[in-house]
Amino acid sequence: SAVISQKPSRDICQRGTSLTIQCQVDSQVTMMFWYRQQPGQSLTLIATANQGSEATYESGFVIDKFPISRPNLTFSTLTVSNMSPEDSSIYLCSVRQGGGNTIYFGEGSWLTVV
């Protein structure tokens, strides 16, 4: 399986600021995704990161709040904009390789907004 690295692993952020999370994969992957896990909750898909084009967002998530880039087949970023305490969550990068049907996850970025 692919090795997925996320930065930062943890951060404490001030209300109103923005933070960009990076996701680096050690091999080319077909699909990259961003999930959110709010405290004590399950995971929710934010968007699919499309290489070279705009991300595809799920209902309830918008580009202005969560801009996403994917410049190549191994790297993506998620920005959480104008943060509020409600954005305190774990943000997880995930990937699917080739024609496989398994989705693998990074270690997550644990954000606390104060």
Next chain:
Amino acid sequence: GNSVTQMEGPVTLSEEAFLTINCTYTATGYPSLFWYVQYPGEGLQLLLKATKADDKGSNKGFEATYRKETTSFHLEKGSVQVSDSAVYFCALRGVTDKLIFGTGTRLQVFP
């Protein structure tokens, strides 16, 4: 739409006890089914998977069988260890790449 229902936790067991975590699903077609595990302070790891009816996924002593007739994918382990303490998520993947997760079940194993 697709959905996953898991038994609520926490599940509290003594070491070497038998574990069952129930998972049922609703989906059109033939989804792939997964169990992921999240150890304290860590991200999500794939535990096992099954892609078609009657498939049995297994890993680290855990097993789950894809039962289409009962739309279930229950997770079992014959003898749990303290190190198995974690949150377990059942998930399905339908025709798209989107994973639909259950709410997660916290397992606590005591010596």
